[in-house]
Amino acid sequence: MKIKVWKSTGLVLAANLSLVCGLQAAEIGKSLYVRLGGQSAIQAVASDLVDRILLDDRVNNWFAQAAASSANAAAYKSKLSDFICQNTGGPCNYTGRDMVAAHKGRAVTSEAFDAVVQDLIAVLDNLEVPSKEKRQLLEILGPLKASIVQK
Ligand code: HEM
Numbered sequence: 658m659k660i661k662v663w664k665s666t667g668l669v670l671a672a673n674l675s676l677v678c679g680l681q682a683a684e685i686g687k688s689l690y691v692r693l694g695g696q697s698a699i700q701a702v703a704s705d706l707v708d709r710i711l712l713d714d715r716v717n718n719w720f721a722q723a724a725a726s727s728a729n730a731a732a733y734k735s736k737l738s739d740f741i742c743q744n745t746g747g748p749c750n751y752t753g754r755d756m757v758a759a760h761k762g763r764a765v766t767s768e769a770f771d772a773v774v775q776d777l778i779a780v781l782d783n784l785e786v787p788s789k790e791k792r793q794l795l796e797i798l799g800p801l802k803a804s805i806v807q808k
Contacts, residue, residue: 688745690742698784699738699747702777702784705783707733711723720733739752744797756801757804765805767806769806770802778791
């Protein structure tokens with residue numbers, strides 16, 4: 658009888674252990690898009706970022722077109738959202754230009770790029786995005802600097 662009890666306890670422990678490991682594996686396997694909170698969270702990031710950029714005197718000179726009407730601002734937010742969604746493993750289809758073409762001739766400076774990254778960090782902090790996901794998003798967007806800041 659004792660052996661039976663041990664056996665079943667062992668089975669329960671093993672089952673629990675595999676469940677815990679399975680849950681951890683599922684969490685690890687989730688895309689950044691999902692861990693950020695999916696479509697609505699990414700739309701909020703893009704929308705808040707554009708709002709913040711338009712108020713930021715260090716960079717808003719570049720965004721006269723987006724600032725010209727609420728329809729323009731909405732179109733830009735939507736493109737930025739699709740771009741972030743697609744690049745974090747989400748089910749979106751970004752149809753805008755690649756980063757070199759989109760920023761060609763705009764004379765974006767290194768300082769302006771860094772200011773936009775600071776705005777993004779402020780938005781992510783404000784939305785209480787956890788530090789791991791914040792770091793991973795910045796690791797995806799940071800290296801775009803070379804394509805966006807052009808000589
Ligand atoms: C990681 C940083 C950045 C990302 C991911 C990004 C992404 C994008 C995307 C997806 C578009 C739309 C392209 C299209 O319509 O085909 C865009 C447009 C644009 N970007 Fe960036 N960008 C970044 C940084 C910057 C910076 C630092 C500046 C200037 C300070 C800038 C200025 C612009 C402007 C002026 C447009 C056109 C907006 C409009 O249509 O009104 N971008 N960007």
